[in-house]
Amino acid sequence: MSASTGNLGALAGRTVYLDPGHAGTAPPAELTADDGRGGTKPCNAPGTASDDGWPEHTFTWEISQQLRTILEDAGVTVLLSRADDVHRADCIDERTYKENASAADVVVSLHADVSGPGNTGFHISAVTDPLPHNLAGESSRLASTVRDAMVSAGLPVSNYLGTDGLNPRADLSGLNLSTKPKILIEFGNMRDADDLAALRSQEGRRQRARAVAEGLASYLA
Numbered sequence: 001m002s003a004s005t006g007n008l009g010a011l012a013g014r015t016v017y018l019d020p021g022h023a024g025t026a027p028p029a030e031l032t033a034d035d036g037r038g039g040t041k042p043c044n045a046p047g048t049a050s051d052d053g054w055p056e057h058t059f060t061w062e063i064s065q066q067l068r069t070i071l072e073d074a075g076v077t078v079l080l081s082r083a084d085d086v087h088r089a090d091c092i093d094e095r096t097y098k099e100n101a102s103a104a105d106v107v108v109s110l111h112a113d114v115s116g117p118g119n120t121g122f123h124i125s126a127v128t129d130p131l132p133h134n135l136a137g138e139s140s141r142l143a144s145t146v147r148d149a150m151v152s153a154g155l156p157v158s159n160y161l162g163t164d165g166l167n168p169r170a171d172l173s174g175l176n177l178s179t180k181p182k183i184l185i186e187f188g189n190m191r192d193a194d195d196l197a198a199l200r201s202q203e204g205r206r207q208r209a210r211a212v213a214e215g216l217a218s219y220l221a
């Protein structure tokens with residue numbers, strides 16, 4: 001079975017929570033969220049954009065809808081952290097509380113990064129320095145399994161952050177507050193021309209969404 005036609009059968013009957021990062025309308029700057037380690041952060045960071053103004057929140061929304069279709073076709077119940085790419089959405093802590101309260105088997109936050117030109121590739125974060133309620137071992141296994149599926153699909157790992165496509169973090173509310181197997185994927189660098197072209201194309205997003213679905217199927221098998 002080739003990487004592009006991997007078996008999604010293990011997904012049938014599962015529930016996957018997708019969190020397309022950021023929101024169509026940014027929240028007021030003074031609105032804060034619990035950072036999960038005793039402090040606060042902005043409710044939702046505004047996210048990044050390409051040099052010509054294509055916003056990260058639109059990339060994350062578009063790939064969430066492609067991934068949703070692939071997962072639903074495989075028999076998955078898909079839950080989403082926001083309803084559209086127009087309005088304000090829940091703060092990052094509230095999103096995580098809703099994920100925790102759901103029946104989701106796994107949670108995937110979808111993002112794109114900002115760095116210098118020439119810095120390319122994807123990386124995946126799971127919680128590090130875990131808190132007692134975190135499913136750190138499961139989240140780490142989820143991260144490496146999805147990484148493996150993306151590599152099998154021919155997608156290059158980051159050449160500027162993390163190790164072999166994995167970049168564990170202790171500073172993300174959405175990971176610190178989670179009680180689920182949860183990862184955050186940075187699909188590429190919106191300030192690198194090649195990464196941006198892939199993220200901006202329907203086919204580039206479809207290839208990435210398919211690889212993530214295959215990784216979720218491997219993890220849940």
Ligand SMILES: [Zn+2]
Binds near residue numbers: 056
């Ligand atoms: Zn982001």
